[in-house]
Amino acid sequence: MARPREFDADTALERAMQAFWARGYKATSLDDLCTATGLSRSSLYSAFGGKRALLHRSLERYEAQAVARVTAALSRPLPVREAVAGFVAELIDRIVAGPGRSGCFIGNCAGELARHDRATATKVRQSLQKIENIFETALAKAQDRGELASAADVASIARFLVAGIQGLRLVGKANPDRAALESIASMLLACLEPKE
Amino acid sequence: MARPREFDADTALERAMQAFWARGYKATSLDDLCTATGLSRSSLYSAFGGKRALLHRSLERYEAQAVARVTAALSRPLPVREAVAGFVAELIDRIVAGPGRSGCFIGNCAGELARHDRATATKVRQSLQKIENIFETALAKAQDRGELASAADVASIARFLVAGIQGLRLVGKANPDRAALESIASMLLACLEPKE
DNA sequence: AGTATTATGGAACGATCATTCTATAATGGA
DNA sequence: TCCATTATAGAATGATCGTTCCATAATACT
Numbered sequence: 338m339a340r341p342r343e344f345d346a347d348t349a350l351e352r353a354m355q356a357f358w359a360r361g362y363k364a365t366s367l368d369d370l371c372t373a374t375g376l377s378r379s380s381l382y383s384a385f386g387g388k389r390a391l392l393h394r395s396l397e398r399y400e401a402q403a404v405a406r407v408t409a410a411l412s413r414p415l416p417v418r419e420a421v422a423g424f425v426a427e428l429i430d431r432i433v434a435g436p437g438r439s440g441c442f443i444g445n446c447a448g449e450l451a452r453h454d455r456a457t458a459t460k461v462r463q464s465l466q467k468i469e470n471i472f473e474t475a476l477a478k479a480q481d482r483g484e485l486a487s488a489a490d491v492a493s494i495a496r497f498l499v500a501g502i503q504g505l506r507l508v509g510k511a512n513p514d515r516a517a518l519e520s521i522a523s524m525l526l527a528c529l530e531p532k533e
Numbered sequence: 534m535a536r537p538r539e540f541d542a543d544t545a546l547e548r549a550m551q552a553f554w555a556r557g558y559k560a561t562s563l564d565d566l567c568t569a570t571g572l573s574r575s576s577l578y579s580a581f582g583g584k585r586a587l588l589h590r591s592l593e594r595y596e597a598q599a600v601a602r603v604t605a606a607l608s609r610p611l612p613v614r615e616a617v618a619g620f621v622a623e624l625i626d627r628i629v630a631g632p633g634r635s636g637c638f639i640g641n642c643a644g645e646l647a648r649h650d651r652a653t654a655t656k657v658r659q660s661l662q663k664i665e666n667i668f669e670t671a672l673a674k675a676q677d678r679g680e681l682a683s684a685a686d687v688a689s690i691a692r693f694l695v696a697g698i699q700g701l702r703l704v705g706k707a708n709p710d711r712a713a714l715e716s717i718a719s720m721l722l723a724c725l726e727p728k729e
Numbered sequence: 730a731g732t733a734t735t736a737t738g739g740a741a742c743g744a745t746c747a748t749t750c751t752a753t754a755a756t757g758g759a
Numbered sequence: 760t761c762c763a764t765t766a767t768a769g770a771a772t773g774a775t776c777g778t779t780c781c782a783t784a785a786t787a788c789t
Contacts, residue, residue, distance in 0.1 A: 339765035340755040361645055363559040367747060377768050378748080384766095388747065438648050444703055448644035449557055451706040452634050461707040496713060497720040504700025507640055510647040511657040517692060524693040524724055535735035536785040563777060573738050574778080580736095584777065 349374040354395035358442040399442040400464040407471045417479035418529040429518045432509035440506045469499045501525040545570040550591035554638040595638040596660040603667045613675035614725040625714045628705035636702045665695045697721040
């Protein structure tokens with residue numbers, strides 16, 4: 338019994354997320370968001386509530402996609418070291434090609450906002466934790482398969498990989514050089530090698 | 534033959550840098566900078582030329598300080614592994630205590646600006662390179678002392694340490710948890726262990 | 730002492746910011 | 760078909776942005 342929406346909220350959110358991801362929170366204006374989504378200010382506000390709320394919805398959306406991507410990458414029928422290596426290699430491809438130079442949206446929010454925005458910091462922390470948990474689960478399975486030493490601390494390795502990937506992506510923003518990034522990646526993956 | 538400055542340009546720049554470091558570029562307004570430095574807009578503009586120029590001066594200042602800090606930490610009469618470990622341990626102390634939660638100013642600029650600001654990206658890349666070179670030099674000396682395998686690629690290790698430290702500091706912004714950060718640090722330092 | 734020159738404080742500027750408001754359009758149910 | 764309800768476009772709002780300008784203050788040199 339009312340006028341129906343003319344837009345799809347899901348694709349609008351996706352486009353808003355892309356805008357925040359590419360430019361950052363403060364650098365993305367409401368005009369930018371309206372242009373990106375094709376919505377008017379009224380529609381944006383009634384559907385999402387404001388810029389900050391839209392950022393949080395964007396973070397949730399990104400987290401879901403990131404969880405899916407990591408899960409997919411680590412579910413491949415490969416030794417975990419090769420699965421992780423493939424995941425990182427794709428990241429590097431995207432950094433070198435250009436689109437990956439926006440970095441990780443979660444990491445971007447951590448860098449720009451975590452210090453002075455408790456709510457966003459909490460969301461960032463939780464998102465990183467979820468991704469870390471996916472790594473940990475995959476590593477534990479690999480450990481069961483005998484790919485990792487039974488003494489290996491899979492939780493610590495997972496945490497290390499998440500931090501290392503953040504570092505890789507951050508450095509890649511300023512220096513999208515394939516050789517440099519692959520060198521970093523290969524040393525990062527050493528944590529999955531059995532000690533000789 | 535004219536009116537002299539009432540302020541010290543060096544301390545003004547230091548305070549401006551602190552403001553940019555703590556809040557980021559876009560989030561630091563000219564009012565913030567005037568408050569932080571104690572200068573009027575006129576003085577700021579005549580002395581530094583504008584917000585963006587002030588950022589670049591701040592980056593240069595931070596780079597010099599960072600170079601000095603890293604050089605000092607790696608010049609201690611210790612095995613390089615312990616020197617690096619001490620450096621990272623102090624970073625973690627500052628993150629956990631609070632002040633270190635601003636992260637690395639260079640990394641912050643990389644995250645916020647590198648993608649859309651070529652000049653800043655170049656400065657960031659050069660600064661990271663300089664710091665990387667300090668690590669590499671220290672590692673090469675340690676290699677000469679026999680602390681590292683003669684086959685070790687000190688340039689790659691240096692690059693890896695810089696990226697890893699950026700990741701550590703970024704993750705520390707959202708999750709300033711000592712145990713987690715120390716776990717990451719200890720795995721990072723594994724690249725300096727002789728393989729068994 | 731007078732003057733040229735630079736520094737300073739703060740007002741003024743236009744642009745842009747996020748948000749709210751208003752008028753109009755479009756629907757489903759009566 | 761008319762009404763209650765929600766959606767939309769875009770104007771309006773006040774705050775704040777970075778920058779410029781101007782009047783005044785303070786010095787060094789003649």
